[in-house]
Amino acid sequence: MPAPGEHKTVQNRILQYAAEVGWSFVPRTEAEARRGFSFDSSIIAERAARASIYFNDVLYRKVKEFNPKYPEGEGALVGRLRRLQANIFGNREALDFLRNTGTFFCADENRELDLILIDYENIDRNVFEVTEEFYFHNGTFGNREDVVFLVNGIPVLMAECKNAIKDEAIAIGVDQIRRYHGETPELFVPQMVFTATEAIGFSYGATWNMVRRNIFNWKHEETGRLESKVKTFCDRRRVLGLLRHFIIFAEKDEDLNKYILRQHQTAAVERIICRCLDRGRTRGLVWHTQGSGKTFTMIKATEMLFKAPESEKPTILLMIDRNELEDQMLKNLAALGLGNVEHADSIRKLVGLLRADYRGIIVTTIQKFREMPERVNGRSNIYVLIDEAHRTTGGDLGNFLMAGLPEATYIGFTGTPIDKTAYGRGTFKTFGVDDPEGYLHKYSIRESIEDGTTLPLFYNLAPNEMLASPELMEKEFWSLVETEGVADIEELNKILDRAVNLKNFLKGDERVDWIARYVAEHYLQKVEPLGYKAFLVAVDRPACAKYKAALDKYLPPEYSEVVFTGNHNDSMELKNHHIDAQAEKQIRKDFARFGKLPKILIVTEKLLTGYDAPILYAMYLDKPMRDHTLLQAIARVNRPYENEAEEMVKPHGFVLDFVGIFDKLEKALAFDSDEVNAIVKDLKLLKVLFRSNMDEKAPRYLGLIREGFNDKDIDGLIEYFRDKERRKEFFREYKEIEMLYEIISPDAFLRPFLENYTTLSAIYDVVRKAYTRQVYVDRAFQKKTNELVQQHVGTGPIQAVADLVEINGDTIDLIKKKLGGDGTKVINLIKSIEKTAEENSDDPFLIAMAERARAVQESYEDRQTSTRDALKSLFSEIEMNEKRKKQQAEKGFDGLTFFVYRTLLDAGVSGAEEASGKIRAAFLDHPNWQKSEGELRELRKKVTFAIIPGEDDIDRVVQIVETLFSLLTKAYAIR
Template identity: 70%
Template sequence: MPKPGEHKTVQSRILTYAQEIGWTFVPQAEAETRRGFNRSSGNIQEKAQQASLYFDDLLYQKVREFNPHYTEPQGVLISQLSNFPTSIYGNRDFLDYLRNTGKYFYAPENRELDLTLIDYSDLSLTKNVYEVTEEYSVHNGKHGIREDIVFLINGIPILVIECKNATKNEAIALGIDQIRRYHNETPELFVPQMIFTATESIGFSYGVTWNLVRRNLFNWKDEEIGNLEAKIKSFCQPLYLLKLLQNYILFAEKDEALNKYILRQHQTIAVEKVIQRCHDSQRRRGLVWHTQGSGKTFTMIKTAEMIFKAPESNKPTILLMIDRNELEDQLLRNLKSLGLNNVRHANRISTIIELLENDYRGIIVSTIQKFRGMPKNINTRSNIYILIDEAHRTTGGDLGNYLMAGLPNATFVGFTGTPIDQTSYGKGTFKTFGIEDDDGYLHKYSIAESIEDKTTLPLYYNIAPNEMLVPAQVMDEEFLNLAETEGINDIAELNKILDRAVNLKNFLKGDQRVDSVAKYVAEHYTQNVEPLGYKAFMVAVDRPACAKYKQALDRYLPPDYSAVVYTGNNNDTPELKAHHIDGKTEKQLRENFAKFGEYPKILIVTEKLLTGFDAPLLYAMYLDKPMRDHTLLQAIARVNRPYENEDHDMLKPHGFVLDFVGIFDKLERALAFDSKEINAIVKDLKLLKTLFKNKMEEQAPTYLDLIQHNFNDKDVDNIINHFRDQERRKAFFKAYKELEMLYEIISPDAFLRPYIDPYTTLSSIYNLVRQAYTKRVYVDKAVQRKTDELVQKHIGTTAIAAITDFVEINTQTLEAIQNKPTGATTKVINLIKSIEKTAEDNSDDPFLVAMAERAKSIQDNFENRQTNTQDTLDLLLQEIKYNEQRKKEQAERGFDSLTYFVYQTLEDAGMSDPDSVSHQIKQAFIEHPNWRTSEAELRELRQEVTFAIYAEMDDLDQVTAVVDQLFRLLSQAYDL
């Protein structure tokens, strides 16, 4: 029984649900007519090229309705909206227009007015026109694409949904890959389109156009898992999309490049809760915990922007307070990139006092430390809103004695990236900010939620050998037993405490120990971390220790591998001054460290970069500095950022901490937080070993039992036949990739010794199945580096049969196939691979490309068990016979491969005299030699080919189909 297609299972259901929440369905034919794309007349490709991206008439009608003074002709409006750059910059500028900040000239008053495109006050869904259509085609002369479902507001395409069949492996990954291709081939389409989603009816991934990095793609969460209806009716709800367009899409500069972001569900919920609290006349406190790495900074900025613009705020004053000077410039840059005006930087106490005394209305950016000495009742307005970053650090005297006394009627909302601890400091934070909410938090996005959403990664730790650890008595007496270390939330405070820990520091900085630790780190990094492609932090106890570790690491690694980053002092010793760097050099070091393959690979730090620094490539932290509570959490959170590099098959599984002080040996004392949160934060690496052991003992035998003959040709036949079923392959690939990642992380380790042989055999099975059944691998990439080396050694010493035995496609192929000792299933796979390889080796022969396509279709039917093995083999052998016949006829006619391919295509289409038309078309190709690189020549060539065929075939739809088929296969043949 044939499987249902994606239209029936996904696409049509989405259209139904969309109509039920207020969207009007526009059939494909009607949508194309409204876009000026009429299939009933003229050249279809040219019509597609000339088609508008908009429903022009509707768009113009709404513009005239919303802008009574707008008198420009319709063509001027469409031209204006079609003139943006086909890039992320054009998309940013178009969003400004969608937010009604575009301009048009009003001659009677000789001034520009705002151009309204969308009415954002449309709570009744009657002011804007909400439409949805399907099979939305676009062609730019070189590439043509067709989007599954497009949502339009007032005739403007806003949201695209790519639908996939749930029966396909990694269906959503395929859908997103398709969106990536659309960006590359038809970027003009993504000037107005702002948001995209991909679904196979179970999962539902979303993101913003022009940002397709994996870590910026998110799963839309609904209470009912797999409920497509609930997801569509919540995400695609017109009022929600209006909110996204108006408020929750951001553009910001990062590393001197423009980036686009969308606020996720936890962020938008928090923003709205904070705004609601700010406008609540009865309650004036709130605490927001969003775990580090989940976008807390953008949440704060967007909250400040929306409070400032809200009419209920009545021209407010908003204080954005941060806890570190180095974050001020970054925050100001982000505010500027969002286009916010009325932003003042108060870098002195006197500036804050002056602004508040003069009743400044706008956003003030400053640090918490600038409040000391603020006068009482400096401003008693109630519409002053204070958003405080890292609120757990602000519960001391400065906030209570100065800020709250100076602004007695203000609303205070604290933001924190770590859970509030259970010490007296933590209780003070709840008393200051969380007193008006039953559970202490106005909104909470925990570490466990963040890991589940893949916003951040889990952390695993291991403890260094005992001889390197700080003696337990010294650690207790000089650090853990000191009351002032509890709840400590600032590294500067931590350093003051550690300065008194004389014995502890002397032990950590002993020359022999530093050398031993450096050697251990060098070996661990080169064996465990570098092969994975990631980078590391070496965290030393103080700046002199940093200098020592640099000198020691240089004995075991090339000097370029590591660099020191700390704040210099004029009174430093020559040893410390040797590592002083200016701001420009430090900036370059940071940027290089965040790039794959660039030096340095290890940064030696003690205070700088332990908070606020975001480098997803950072995987390992070598911790040689006692920390606890917030300082420890903030430091180790540097390694929990997701990272993906498709070019090098890298997908970061988690962060890793190697503890040289022994703090993780006393985790409950070191992290005074709720035990549920601790369990979500860090896990012992021993758990990964246990997981590997369990999988090897419980799952691996099922697959290893397939090997009965020392991996000879009979085993190969058996394995290929066993994994003919797609679901069986999918389950195996998933199980193996989980095992492989565990092996890559744990190796090298003596623990793996009993598992090397069975794991290697399992890897060889995976290699065989992967090569047999996959042409392009999306999620199941090639084997990782350590595993690959292991398998290569294994193949050289065992009797593993050839995985793929290519057969040359020629007159002797039939005989060669019959003489092969392999089973029928293996012959099928090898023959399909041979046809594909022959097509690749002769990529200028479009007939072979078409033949490879047919072979892939035969393979799909074979894998779906719609044809049996012998019938499949017969079909493939018929393809080879047919290929030999066409080569013979091609030679007899004196045709080259292109002319013959055109001839054959026309003959198959039923043309009575394909010979003469083929020569005409061949001549057209000769006259347009640059058709592969010039869009203009390609258009002219298609036109001439169409006219030549149309002269012999008067059915326009048939002509169009023949031309499309011809150029599609030619594009594949010539890799266009």
């Protein structure tokens, strides 16, 4: 039966489907010719290093068509593009060219003219081409992209194809693209987007942003359906829209970052534009959950609306909910190249701009509308985009805003719409009146979690003696009407200021000390071992100071920092925690980084909205909150986080509740029950899941241990897990159980499971060591599991799987005499050969032998080779190697020289011994031949001249050199 393959099942189909939606297929040979490959050399890398990554012919033709006065010759523009930096900054410049913001000097008009590279209005005037096996070599490294899409000769999109039956195929493809960025960054100067697919999934992202949380799945109705995914994602109009609008460069922490808007963002932007240009409807609500990219959606809608001819020179107000975000918004707008931007940082300036009928973008806050005159501007093409729109329902600010701009269109953005509030009409009634469902576009928490945009949240209640008094909570918080739908923390603080008895209870010295000790123990036992960080949320600023003093008794002082806004009239106790803006900025940056101090931030208001630190895992909550304020605060811990270097993947966010909010979850979060269930779940569910896994999944693996985990059991494990699918399933199930154990531990609940869990971990260790090529002992387990295995297994009866032996003349007899079944001997022998090759990495014979041993393992695991035949093949390899070593010793050659000597001898070259000596000297003269194209050329030349005296036929010499370097390249590439 035929099997699926990378080229047949994926690559060819992409090319076919792309052609069916208007992309012209260009065969590889034709593409290379058009890229300027020189075919007069036998060295592929040398040809590729001189090749362009552009289709020069069509690029020049379209440039002349779109720019009749363009004066340069055919290679000039390609030269400009090739001189761009091979990094994210060069990529940003390339996007400017693609967006037609580049220029050229026109002598006839004595001025700069726009350089048009793509006709976005008439897409059929453009040339859309797709090719495959797109090879490029920069003189040091060479890489080949599977599929590349070009618009007017410029490569803008690449696809990495993988075999559907390969484990973690898309992840491997993404890793390859990441490697391409490092080795051949020149490819990614013009390429803006990448995809990776194995015909089932279809992931995409922006080039120069390979962080896994910024790589997304192209959503379609069904799993699979490669045809539909390719045809929708690669739709020509959609690709042009992506290039023109939906890629953003923005600075974060002084670093340039690149982002691509996701499907829910692009859909929202398009609906916002339509609503703003529809004079019959003047309201709209964009309900996108916390952490789903509302800011970029808002920015991009602003840009497109401002540039739309139908807007007729509009005024667009960007209403930010906090002063500290205004500067970031201004930076992001500047990054888009928008010049008509004003910062209305005072009421007077805002009123002046509106009265003067300013046409452009105004960045301001809702607070600047306080006491705004009525009908300050009655124009209809004023568009007001309001971040965190629920805040406009607080007090009279919304009334001043809408009375001042009565004919404007209002688009609200929120992650937590409020339908019931003591302060105003509610988000739906204010912004959703023009839509039957109450919103213009929705991206729910449930969708966000399914997409991996955000993580689920788990909570746990602190011990009863630490919880806030239920009576005080009811009397001074829950029963107050004004707490319902409270829109921001400032309003919440005003309510809590009146809750004198409740605040005094929360700040009691004895209670603060108890909680500080509990938090310290919890962090050290459950959070720090996972590598993550935490917030401690106190009821007010004095409580923050108290918690800092208490926490310092149980943790090193440098573990925690207090971050709040200081006032001139603060007490000395509070002034001790005042920090300047620069110090706070550094604390924010360090907290967000793995391995940096501080590990815990003590906060009450600041950082509870807007601050994004994905490494934040735990929130210790000791401040009464509800509705929007609660959801926005706990959303700080729901950001995905991955750290490949430390093999960390954040499973969810966690909240430890010291107030009792989550005991009354339906009262605390007045939202749709389905939404609430998607937001937070009791940590007890993790214990249920752990028990379920240990009861249902673990027994079939534990049942493989029948002899007290002796050598017979190890033989049984090696035989049972020869099947790759079994191993894959076991590794997945074990890692799920391990993560649950790490999160729950330490806990008395785990005591009945410890023996079985330890045995299961030992089974994983055995199988991993047997079948994983690279063994990272220090990262085999999470930290707590590693300690458990060391304690209980390290001194136990389990024998090493990889019982390594030296590869020499005694190896075969030694292996035969060892205890254990033949399967174990196969694994031990393969591992021993691999280790010997690693320790002798300058010996190509051993390197090649290790590769052949791995081929034996592959065949053995696929059950194409019996255990007996596998052993026989490996023994044969060792015997051949011993013969080779004797011959090599007799000649007095090292490994490389003898390898060359045997190759020349097998090829029938006379004078092979003398030539081998010269060739060895040439290799010593050129140690960087694998990395430097120049050294490789010189080395090949010297090798050729060393062989010529013993061979008359020059064509045979060329063939022998090709063979020799092919063997050596393959051997050394295996390392």
